[in-house]
Amino acid sequence: MSISQGAPDAVAPDAVAPDAVAPDAVAPDSARVVGRSFDAGAPDGVRAFSGRALESVTLDAVRAGEVSTDDLRIHPETLEHQAQVAADHGNPQLAANFRRAAELTAIDDTDVMRIYEALRPRRSTFAELEEIADWLSERGAVINAALVREAAQVYQRRGLCR
Amino acid sequence: MAVGRIRRLDAQPVNLDGFAVENADLGLIALRSPHDPAPSLRIEDGRVVELDGVAEADFDTIDAFIATHGLDLSVAPEAMALTDVELARLLVDFAVPRAEVVRLVNGCTPAKLACVLALLRPAELTMAMTKLRARRTPSNQGHVTNRADDPLLLAADAATAAAYGFRELETTVPVLADAPSNAVAVSIGAAVGAAGVLVQCSVEEALELELGLRGFVSYAETVSLYGTEGVFTDGDDTPWSKAFLTSGYASRGIKMRVSSGAGAEVLMGGAEKRSMLYLESRCVALARAIGAQGVQNGGIDGASVAAAVPAGVRELMAENVMVMARNLEACTGNDALMSESDVRRTSRTLPILLAGSDFVCSGFGTIQRYDNMFGPSNWNAEDLDDWLAMQRDWGVDGGLRTAPPESLEPLRRRAAEAVQAVYRWFGLADLSDESIDAAVDAVGSKDLVGDDALGVLNAARTIRESGLSMVDVVSALAESGFEEEASRVLSMLKARVVGDYLQTAAIFSPSMDALSLVTDPNDYAGPGTGYVPSAARQAEIDDIRQARSVADLRAEQASWASSSIVSVGPAPVGSDPREVVVGVSPATGREIWRTLSGLLVVDVLQEILAGIEEEGALGRVVRINDTLDLGMIGLSAARLAGSGISVGLQAKGTALIHRRDLPPLANLELYSVAPVLSRADYRLLGVNAARHARGAVPEPAKNPYTDEAIEARYHTAVVSLIAVERGCCSPTGPDELKVAE
Numbered sequence: 001m002s003i004s005q006g007a008p009d010a011v012a013p014d015a016v017a018p019d020a021v022a023p024d025a026v027a028p029d030s031a032r033v034v035g036r037s038f039d040a041g042a043p044d045g046v047r048a049f050s051g052r053a054l055e056s057v058t059l060d061a062v063r064a065g066e067v068s069t070d071d072l073r074i075h076p077e078t079l080e081h082q083a084q085v086a087a088d089h090g091n092p093q094l095a096a097n098f099r100r101a102a103e104l105t106a107i108d109d110t111d112v113m114r115i116y117e118a119l120r121p122r123r124s125t126f127a128e129l130e131e132i133a134d135w136l137s138e139r140g141a142v143i144n145a146a147l148v149r150e151a152a153q154v155y156q157r158r159g160l161c162r
Numbered sequence: 163m164a165v166g167r168i169r170r171l172d173a174q175p176v177n178l179d180g181f182a183v184e185n186a187d188l189g190l191i192a193l194r195s196p197h198d199p200a201p202s203l204r205i206e207d208g209r210v211v212e213l214d215g216v217a218e219a220d221f222d223t224i225d226a227f228i229a230t231h232g233l234d235l236s237v238a239p240e241a242m243a244l245t246d247v248e249l250a251r252l253l254v255d256f257a258v259p260r261a262e263v264v265r266l267v268n269g270c271t272p273a274k275l276a277c278v279l280a281l282l283r284p285a286e287l288t289m290a291m292t293k294l295r296a297r298r299t300p301s302n303q304g305h306v307t308n309r310a311d312d313p314l315l316l317a318a319d320a321a322t323a324a325a326y327g328f329r330e331l332e333t334t335v336p337v338l339a340d341a342p343s344n345a346v347a348v349s350i351g352a353a354v355g356a357a358g359v360l361v362q363c364s365v366e367e368a369l370e371l372e373l374g375l376r377g378f379v380s381y382a383e384t385v386s387l388y389g390t391e392g393v394f395t396d397g398d399d400t401p402w403s404k405a406f407l408t409s410g411y412a413s414r415g416i417k418m419r420v421s422s423g424a425g426a427e428v429l430m431g432g433a434e435k436r437s438m439l440y441l442e443s444r445c446v447a448l449a450r451a452i453g454a455q456g457v458q459n460g461g462i463d464g465a466s467v468a469a470a471v472p473a474g475v476r477e478l479m480a481e482n483v484m485v486m487a488r489n490l491e492a493c494t495g496n497d498a499l500m501s502e503s504d505v506r507r508t509s510r511t512l513p514i515l516l517a518g519s520d521f522v523c524s525g526f527g528t529i530q531r532y533d534n535m536f537g538p539s540n541w542n543a544e545d546l547d548d549w550l551a552m553q554r555d556w557g558v559d560g561g562l563r564t565a566p567p568e569s570l571e572p573l574r575r576r577a578a579e580a581v582q583a584v585y586r587w588f589g590l591a592d593l594s595d596e597s598i599d600a601a602v603d604a605v606g607s608k609d610l611v612g613d614d615a616l617g618v619l620n621a622a623r624t625i626r627e628s629g630l631s632m633v634d635v636v637s638a639l640a641e642s643g644f645e646e647e648a649s650r651v652l653s654m655l656k657a658r659v660v661g662d663y664l665q666t667a668a669i670f671s672p673s674m675d676a677l678s679l680v681t682d683p684n685d686y687a688g689p690g691t692g693y694v695p696s697a698a699r700q701a702e703i704d705d706i707r708q709a710r711s712v713a714d715l716r717a718e719q720a721s722w723a724s725s726s727i728v729s730v731g732p733a734p735v736g737s738d739p740r741e742v743v744v745g746v747s748p749a750t751g752r753e754i755w756r757t758l759s760g761l762l763v764v765d766v767l768q769e770i771l772a773g774i775e776e777e778g779a780l781g782r783v784v785r786i787n788d789t790l791d792l793g794m795i796g797l798s799a800a801r802l803a804g805s806g807i808s809v810g811l812q813a814k815g816t817a818l819i820h821r822r823d824l825p826p827l828a829n830l831e832l833y834s835v836a837p838v839l840s841r842a843d844y845r846l847l848g849v850n851a852a853r854h855a856r857g858a859v860p861e862p863a864k865n866p867y868t869d870e871a872i873e874a875r876y877h878t879a880v881v882s883l884i885a886v887e888r889g890c891c892s893p894t895g896p897d898e899l900k901v902a903e
Contacts, residue, residue, distance in 0.1 A: 048659045062636050069631060071475070074415035082661045089680055090264050090489050091666065093231060097399060097405075097453025098664065101412030109375045112410045113368060119403035121395045144406070150514045151402035154226050159271065159411050160400060 049073035049105060076102035096143075103141035115144075119151055121160045126152050129161070176503035182470040185293045189433020189441075192424070192468060192477035193280040197435035201274035203242050205235055212837040214273035216616035222391040224444055227401035232451030234268035241269030249274075250281040253290045253487060257689040260294055264489040275487070276443040279480040284513060287479045291517035293686045294486035296456075296667035296679040298693045300518035302561025303330035303493060304528035304614030306348050307535040310613045311340040313585065313621070314578040314593055314601035317351030321577035323528035324355025325565035326546060327702075329669045332383065332525055334364040336535050337615070343590075343622035344637060345378035349582050353650040354577040360654075362665075364536070367399070367407060377632030378625075380654050381417035383458055383493070383524075387448055389441025390423065391430040405452035412453075415658030417668060419456035419491060420449045424462020424477055424766065425544045438468055442481045450488045455666045457485045458524040460495020465510075465540070469500045475510045482514065489669035491679075493524035499531075507540045515552060515560050518693060520667045522560050525598040530606030553703050559695050563702040574602045576644075584635055584641035588628070715882040719754050726902035727751030728762040733784040733896040742774050742851045743808045744783045745799025747790055748890035750813040751899060754883060757815030758837040758876050761844075767901045769841045770809055770817075773848020779855050780807070781848070785897040790887040793827045796820030802896065805855035809847060815839055816882045821850045830854055835865045837876050 046054045050070035061067050083098035104112060108150035118124045118132055136145040155161045164172070164523040171177065204212035210229035211218045213818060221229060241249070244266070252266065254260045267275060275584035282290060304323045308315050318330055333348045335341050345363040352359040363373050364384040373379050385407060388394040394401070404420070411418040422445035424438035429616045433441065442459060447898040460478045461468050468474035482494040498509045515522055526549075527539030534542070541549060546562070553560040565573075578598040586592045591614075600611045605615075624630075632655055639648035653674055657663050663670065668678035675681070686692030695703060727750060736743065747754075758760055767783055784802055786795045796810025798824040810829075811817045815836030818829040831850055833839055846863045 016497065044662050054656060054659050057652075057659075058650055059636070059640055062633060062648075062813060063640050063650060065637075067633055069377075069633065073657060074413070074659050074661050078659070078661045079412065079664075082664055084530070085665060085680055089666070089683075090261065090268075091450075091455075092234075093450050094455055094666065096231070097409050098412055098636065100305060100406075100409035100453070104409055104413035107413070108876045109372075111692065112375075112413065113371060116371070116403060116407050116410060119406050120398055121400055121403075131623075147402060150230070151400065154223055154402070155400070157410065158223055160223070 018062050044079065049075050074105065076105045079105065100147065103136075103144050106139060107136075107141065115148070116145055119148065122162050124162055126156050126161045129155065175502065176506060176576065178502040179468050179506070180466075184471055186435055186437070186570065186690045189428040189436060189438070190467075190471050191437045192471050193437055193439050193480070195435060195437035195440065197649070198276065198437050198440040199273050201236055201271050201277055203233075203271050204276075205238065207851055208235060209250055210235070213774055214271050223400050223402075224389070224391055224394065224448055225889055227405070228444070228447045228451050230451075231405075232447050234265075234272070236269075237265055238269035238442070241266040242271070242274060246274075246277045246281055249278045249284075253278065253294065253483070254282065254286045255318045256293055256686065256821070259687070260684060263294060263487055267487045268489075271785070272443040272447045273440060275447070275484055276437070276440040279443070279484050280439055282480060282483070283514070284476055284479070287427045287476070287483055288513045288517045290477070291486060291514065291519065292692070293684070294483060295517070295684050296486065296489065296491055296517055297520050297669070297677060298682045298684045299677055300559045300561055300693065301329045301521050301669050302523055302526055303332060303521040304328035304523070304526040305536055305539060306331050306333050306351070306528055307335070307344070308386065308529060308533040308607040309336060309535065310607045310610060310615070311335055311337060311344055311618045311802065312601065312607060312610055312613075313347035313581050313591075313618065314597055315604055315607060315610060316347040317354070317577040317581040317603075318574035318601050319529050320348040320361075321355035321573050322565065322570060324352050324359045325569065325573055326528065327561055327563040328359065328526065328528060330362070330381065330521060331359040332362050332364055332527075334535050337500050337619065338365060338369070340618050340622045341369055341373060341832060342376075342378060342625040343618055344653055346584070346625060349378060349380070349632070349654075350580050350584060350635070350647065350653065351577040353647045353654075354580055355573065357650045357653065357672050358674050359667065365718045371407065371410060374411060376630075377655055379416075380418075380657070382411055383419050385418060385420045385454070386426075387420050387445040388426055388430075389436070390427050390432050392432050392434075393427045396430060396432070401448055401452060405638065408452050408454050412664055414665065415661050417663050419493060420452075420454045421458045422446070422449065423459040423462040423464055423495065424474070425461060425467030425479060428467050429464055438474075439477050439480055443484060446481070446484050446488055446490070449485075450490060454490070455664065455668075456491025456493060456520070458493035458495075458497075459485060460497075460524070461500065462495060462497050462524065463537075464497060465500040469506070469510065478510070479513060482519065489666065489679075490602050491520045492520040494519040495538065496523040496540045497525040498536070499540050499550045511540060511787055512552075516556060516558055518559065528772045532608070533606045535834040547706070547708070550706050552708055557700075557703070559693070559699065559703060564705065564707050567707065571602060578602055579649055580639060580642070580644045580881025583644065584638045585621060587638035587642060588630060588634070590624050591617050636734065676688055678776065706748060710878060710882070712885055715879060716753065716886060719756060719886070722755035722762065724755065724764070726762075727767070728900050729897040730900045731898055733898040735802050736782070738780060738804040740855065741780045741804035742848075742855050743784065743799040744770055744774075744781060745786045745795045745802075745804035745808050745810050746783060746899070747792075747795055747812045747887050747893070748785065748787050749883075750785055750811075753886050753889050754813035757813065757839070758879060758883075759839050761815070761816055761839075761841065763813050765841065766815065766844050768813040768903075769844040770811070770848040770851075771901070773845040773850075774852045776845075777849050777852030777856070779852035783899040783901050785894050786898060787890075787894045790891055791826070792797070792816055792818060793820070793829065795830060797822065797824070797826050798896065802855070803855075807851055807852045812836075813887070814880065816846055819844065819847065819854060821854065833863065833865060835868065835872055837872050838866050838868045838870075840866070865884040
């Protein structure tokens with residue numbers, strides 16, 4: 001059980017992407033998506049959340065205990081790339097989802113689950129939802145913050161605040 | 163008391179089903195409730211201020227989310243101005259590109275799209291589905307569960323399902339805390355069966371997310387949406403919590419679709435007098451609005467409620483087409499068993515199988531009905547051969563293939579052994595070799611050796627509490643001699659980093675190509691276009707394990723060959739008035755030795771001869787070599803008989819009594835249904851032939867009663883046996899045969 005859980009502590013609030021990764025090394029053009037296989041090795045240029053090149057994540061590396069959870073997590077810039085592909089294929093809402101997701105890559109598993117729980121009906125007061133929105137904003141998750149603020153407004157009107 | 167005809171109908175399985183009188187007040191109405199709102203959309207300053215008759219200030223949470231996020235307001239005025247019929251025709255017309263339909267539907271309100279779909283008749287729905295589904299290549303999804311949550315059986319069954327071609331496997335639990343163990347066991351089993359199989363474990367939302375984050379599953383589906391605010395809230399979510407959850411999955415690179423479908427609101431008493439199709443239209447619009455890539459709908463748990471009302475099954479399919487028109491992945495129901503009637507459940511699924519869908523079933527029960535912890539599916543393990551036959555009959559791809567029977571024992575054993583090794587590696591459980599033997603051979607969990615419920619629970623708790631992740635499982639597999647499987651599981655984890663399978667309708671090919679709306683778009687544009695199975699795939703569809711060739715049947719007949727029927731020279735014309743001749747077909751005693759009813763031809767001949775003798779006549783046997791026509795065989799034999807009476811027998815068992823002065827196609831008595839004839843029937847035919855020879859008028863022998871599909875069962879054999887007979891025909895005179903006593 002050599003695996004560390006959760007996102008790295010080092011992720012800065014305003015830097016969604018781990019800073020070790022150069023943007024152009026990660027965001028591939030959309031042409032590469034079509035009909036390709038990555039079984040024999042990762043497609044060129046795809047990096048994990050940790051910044052590690054995916055082709056270096058091999059079975060031997062796993063056996064040597066040299067693969068962390070973050071080596072198998074998606075990078076926010078890859079999600080931005082997928083958002084562009086979704087938008088190009090007639091689904092701006094799917095693109096918006098991927099952009100919210102890109103922000104959430106920097107949020108711990110436990111915080112993702114905590115915020116999800118807080119958004120369920122009658123779990124949170126209006127003020128608590130506003131606090132969550134602020135917390136998300138501070139971590140660069142501004143689209144998600146807006147979503148939570150919007151929820152707070154509607155919940156208040158529809159009696160879904162605690 | 164009802165007459166016999168009705169008493170007989172009452173006993174049919176269809177009459178175990180419940181049928182409801184349409185009742186809009188209860189929401190028991192499929193397509194158009196008088197209480198459904200008229201479609202409307204008012205936009206002011208780029209903002210929706212009225213949606214389907216509701217003013218902005220009165221929007222409930224569902225209206226509010228759709229109004230804010232779900233509609234393309236730049237196309238809405240154009241789309242809403244089209245009449246329902248105009249839009250309905252665009253959905254069906256193959257000359258209108260899918261992209262154009264998708265563009266316009268983006269501007270349709272839920273009520274508008276419900277009105278449009280309610281216009282489509284079944285054949286039009288089939289056409290629309292053919293054209294509108296997202297992915298070009300159809301696929302299928304299966305359930306893998308068992309009542310004991312036995313990890314060995316889960317793994318063996320997951321491997322089996324993967325071998326049958328399922329590209330997504332869904333498990334769940336009777337005991338919630340067992341979920342981590344089930345997820346691990348099914349993921350390992352799937353990897354043994356094939357590469358690239360997606361796996362999910364359907365449990366409560368928060369636990370399901372946790373399983374995804376830990377890597378134990380590769381997609382999520384049990385993210386339920388409902389069509390009324392009250393039911394949605396009772397389901398302990400809101401559109402915003404679901405939207406956030408959707409992004410939570412995507413943030414970890416995990417595929418996700420939502421789940422909805424007719425009947426859920428009715429069952430929860432909250433349909434608000436709306437039709438099922440309108441409520442589902444709200445769900446589908448919301449699914450699009452929150453950014454889900456796909457929807458599992460078409461009834462699902464409420465399918466039997468929809469099926470209880472008029473046009474309910476049509477409504478289920480309309481839901482699916484609605485998903486496709488909103489440019490989302492469709493996992494098209496055919497999930498919960500909606501009828502006790504084989505006819506009705508087939509009728510419910512067939513148009514979708516013919517049209518093709520991203521996942522034809524959103525849960526084909528790949529295990530025994532009693533082991534399906536979702537409840538029995540509309541299609542279950544015992545129906546696998548039926549499904550394969552239906553694919554073959556129509557020449558369509560329903561996503562499955564034949565798993566060669568001889569391959570399943572080693573496959574299931576490897577899956578069970580892989581789980582045993584991983585559970586031992588982490589000290590989760592010490593699963594015995596005896597348990598493996600039982601799981602490998604088991605039809606279902608009733609065949610296991612004992613039910614170690616606490617052991618499973620303990621393993622699941624350890625997985626959850628120890629911080630174990632799927633990377634650790636990869637390592638354990640590799641260290642235990644399951645390198646290929648470890649590599650497959652690792653590939654699924656790496657797929658999350660690439661993210662291509664987050665796109666609409668993505669599955670993996672066995673070579674790990676992501677097939678989706680993006681990489682494998684449906685390009686159907688009328689006859690001659692769209693998905694056609696490759697030659698290799700068509701061969702999989704065609705070559706079911708039951709198919710037999712002439713060579714197969716010839717070999718089977720040869721295994722019954724003996725020296726019991728031999729030729730002793732040319733057959734003379736007889737003169738004894740007591741003589742009855744038994745004329746047999748050209749292949750008799752050469753290539754055909756057994757009749758369709760399973761009797762040896764020699765035994766049949768002995769019965770006929772015994773019957774002839776019993777009545778004091780004399781019998782002899784000749785082989786007619788120049789015709790395989792039974793009438794001509796009988797007539798030729800009658801002309802050789804001193805009495806002028808013969809019995810004609812084809813080696814496959816068809817028989818008649820003939821007389822020398824009748825036309826060839828006439829006869830005195832006929833057994834036309836060879837597969838149901840017994841020794842006694844043939845003896846009676848001999849008896850009657852002798853009575854005819856004496857000038858008596860016996861009561862004619864008749865085919866025994868049968869209501870079986872005799873022709874279906876034997877026609878392929880008949881065609882082959884007739885071909886063999888034809889090969890034995892020659893323009894030579896009859897042979898006298900000696901038949902062993």
